[in-house]
Amino acid sequence: MRSHTTLLALALAARLALGQNTTTFVPSTNFGTWEGWGTSLAWWAKAFGNQAALADVFFTLNTVTFNGHTLPGLGLNIVRYNAGATSKNVDPDGDSIQLPSTMIPSREMDTFWLNWNNTDPTSTSWTWTVDANQRNMLTLAVARGAIAELFSNSPVWWMTYNLNPAGSTDGSSDNLESWNYDQHAIYLANIAARAKQSWGVTFASVEAFNEPSATYWVGPSGTQEGCHFDVSTMSTVIPLLRTELNSRGLTSTIVSSSDEETYDLATSTFNGLSSTAKSTIARVNVHGYQYGGGRRDTLYSTVHAAGKKIWNSEYGEGDATGAQLASNLILDFVWLHPTAWVYWQVLDVQGWGLIAADNDAVTTGAVAQKYFVLAQFTRHIRPGMTILNSGSAWTVAAYDSSAQKLVIVAVNTAAAQTLAFDLSAFSKPGTSGALVQRWATQIGSSGNQYVAFNDTFLSGSKFSTSFGQNVIMTFEVTGVAL
Structure with missing residues (x-):
C-alpha cells in the first residue's frame, strides 16, 4: 500500500502536468473547531x-x-x-x-x-x-x-x-x-x-x-x-x-x-x-x-x-x-x-x-x-477557528467567523510556479482589490524565515502568488463570509 506522502507527491505532480494549480475551497464541509x-x-x-x-x-x-x-x-x-x-x-x-x-x-x-x-x-x-x-x-x-x-x-x-x-x-x-x-x-x-x-x-x-x-x-x-x-x-x-x-x-x-x-x-x-x-x-x-x-x-x-x-x-x-x-x-x-x-x-x-x-x-x-x-x-490557525475542506492536497484552510477571516496555509514542493486560490464558493469572498496579507518561509537549511509581505490583492473572488520551490506561505483574507 502506498503511503500518504507518496500519494501526495503523485497528486502534486499530476496537478502540475495538467496545469491544475488553483485551489477551489469547499466551505460547505468542515472538520470541527480547532483547539x-x-x-x-x-x-x-x-x-x-x-x-x-x-x-x-x-x-x-x-x-x-x-x-x-x-x-x-x-x-x-x-x-x-x-x-x-x-x-x-x-x-x-x-x-x-x-x-x-x-x-x-x-x-x-x-x-x-x-x-x-x-x-x-x-x-x-x-x-x-x-x-x-x-x-x-x-x-x-x-x-x-x-x-x-x-x-x-x-x-x-x-x-x-x-x-x-x-x-x-x-x-x-x-x-x-x-x-x-x-x-x-x-x-x-x-x-x-x-x-x-x-x-x-x-x-x-x-x-x-x-x-x-x-x-x-x-x-x-x-x-x-x-x-x-x-x-x-x-x-x-x-x-x-x-x-x-x-x-x-x-x-x-x-x-x-x-x-x-x-x-x-x-x-x-x-x-x-x-x-x-x-x-x-x-x-x-x-x-x-x-x-x-x-x-x-x-x-x-x-x-x-x-x-x-x-x-x-x-x-x-x-x-x-x-x-x-x-x-x-x-x-x-x-x-x-x-x-x-x-x-x-x-x-x-x-x-x-x-x-x-x-x-x-x-x-x-x-x-x-x-x-x-x-x-x-x-x-x-488559532483556537476557535473552523477547519474547512480546502479541496486541495497541499492547502489547509481555517475560518474565523467572528473576524470574518479566512486563513490559508499552502506549500509548494514542486518547481517554482504561480498558485491561485478561488474563494467563489463563499457567500462573501472578500472585497475585490483588498489586500491579502501573506507570510513566507523557505523550507530548507536557509532562506526566508517567516517574512511578511503586503503585495497580494484579491481580484474578484480570486488571488494568486508566485511560489518558489519548497516554500510555505500563509494568507489571511478578511471580509469573508460562509
Whole structure:
C-alpha cells in the first residue's frame, strides 16, 4: 500500500502536468473547531523550566529575543505535563528502583509518590517538592493561556513487576502489576487534584498511557521511562481513572487514550477496548510517528463514528529543514482531522528540536528552519477557528467567523510556479482589490524565515502568488463570509 506522502507527491505532480494549480475551497464541509497547538514538557522543561523567556517564545505570539535570536512567538496553547515514575528511595520491602545504566539522566522524571504505604497525598508517602522546573514551566504556560494535559510515560517504579520504569524485561509484557491498576489511577488523580489546589492548574484531560502497544519498552536497555500495556489492561485502567478523578471532584477533567505510536495501532487499540472503556474516553490521542504511512482516514472515520475527537498528541522527527513537518502536518489536516496538534520536544538535539538543545548539559544552540515552518501554522490557525475542506492536497484552510477571516496555509514542493486560490464558493469572498496579507518561509537549511509581505490583492473572488520551490506561505483574507 502506498503511503500518504507518496500519494501526495503523485497528486502534486499530476496537478502540475495538467496545469491544475488553483485551489477551489469547499466551505460547505468542515472538520470541527480547532483547539490548538502544543508541546510536551518532558524532557526539555526539566532542564529549562526556570527560563521565563522560553515560555514567551513558545506560549505567546509576542516577538521575543532569545539567545541572540529575534523570534516570532509560536503561540502554543496546549501543554502536556509528564507524571514522573522515578525516585531513589527504598520501598517498605527494602527494594529500590532498578534503573538501567543506559537511562539518560534528563529523562528520569521525578515521582511524587514514594511508596504504597499511604494513598493520602498529604502523608509522608508523598513528596510535592520535586520536579520543580517542569512544574514551573507548566504554570508559566498556563499563565500565558495554555490548557494542560497530564500524561504518564510509565507507572511509578514500585508499581512495576521489575521495579524498572523503563519497561518490562522483554518489552512485550505488561509491566504494571495487576494489583496496582488502581494505584496508577490514584497517582494520576492525586496529581490532578494537587495541581488544581496548589499549582493554579486545572488539567483539561488525563492520559494514563504512552505508546502502550509498543514492544520497544525493554527495561534493561531503556533510555527513558516507558511501559507496555495490553489492550485488556487499558480497558481496566481507563474506568478506574475516571472513578478516581470523579471522587476528587474533577468531573470536568476528561480521560483521553491511548497515545499509540501510529495511526494504525490507534485504530486497532480503540476497536479492542471494552465498551465501558470506549464510553469513558472523551478523546482519542495518537502520535504521528507513522509519518507518511498508515491509514489516517480509517482512524478518523472510526473515532468520528464513535463521537470522539482526535488529537495528534505527539509528533517529532530529525529533519531540521521543516520539509517532513510541513508534509505530515498537511497530511494530518487532509486525512486525520485532529482538533489539536502537539510537537514533542521544542528543545531537543539538532534536527529534532525546533531550537537545538542539550537537555543534560542545559545548553541551547541554533534555531531550526522548521521553527519558522511551524510558525506559519501556529500563529494563524488559532483556537476557535473552523477547519474547512480546502479541496486541495497541499492547502489547509481555517475560518474565523467572528473576524470574518479566512486563513490559508499552502506549500509548494514542486518547481517554482504561480498558485491561485478561488474563494467563489463563499457567500462573501472578500472585497475585490483588498489586500491579502501573506507570510513566507523557505523550507530548507536557509532562506526566508517567516517574512511578511503586503503585495497580494484579491481580484474578484480570486488571488494568486508566485511560489518558489519548497516554500510555505500563509494568507489571511478578511471580509469573508460562509
